[in-house]
Amino acid sequence: xxxxxxxxxxxxxxxxxxxxxxxxxxxxxxxxxxxxxxxxxxxxxxxxxxxxxxxxxxxxxxxxxxxxxxxxxxxxxxxxxxxxxxxxxxxxxxxxxxxxxxxxxxxxxxxxxxxxxxxxxxxxxxxxxxxxxxxxxxxxxxxxxxxxxxxxxxx
Numbered sequence: 001x002x003x004x005x006x007x008x009x010x011x012x013x014x015x016x017x018x019x020x021x022x023x024x025x026x027x028x029x030x031x032x033x034x035x036x037x038x039x040x041x042x043x044x045x046x047x048x049x050x051x052x053x054x055x056x057x058x059x060x061x062x063x064x065x066x067x068x069x070x071x072x073x074x075x076x077x078x079x080x081x082x083x084x085x086x087x088x089x090x091x092x093x094x095x096x097x098x099x100x101x102x103x104x105x106x107x108x109x110x111x112x113x114x115x116x117x118x119x120x121x122x123x124x125x126x127x128x129x130x131x132x133x134x135x136x137x138x139x140x141x142x143x144x145x146x147x148x149x150x151x152x153x154x155x
């Protein structure tokens with residue numbers, strides 16, 4: 001299964017997004033959608049969407065998406081939340097996933113420890129990042145088999 005993981009769009013739908021997500025079976029958004037208009041544009045891609053709300057998201061987005069999301073895909077147990085903080089660390093310690101996805105920092109990061117942690121950076125135009133990014137993940141047989149960072153250009 002191929003998954004597109006993005007975060008921190010802040011309402012911006014990048015024109016290269018559709019091409020970058022070609023072939024994806026699912027789309028995951030780790031928060032800070034920036035409004036329902038962006039959600040609708042992502043849903044219009046026809047790729048099943050999972051996500052969590054972020055700190056800038058309004059009540060409409062918060063009604064549509066949870067703060068934290070646990071699910072399993074291809075035997076991979078996933079936990080997604082927007083901010084890696086003390087609260088998130090408690091969730092991780094209480095029930096460690098295979099894969100932890102988060103956003104907020106606007107910087108791409110991937111670390112392997114007790115679980116694989118991935119922050120896809122930011123796909124929007126606001127924040128400290130210089131390049132818009134997302135991550136493609138290949139999942140199968142209970143493992144993350146591959147990961148590719150996609151750059152969408154300058155913010």
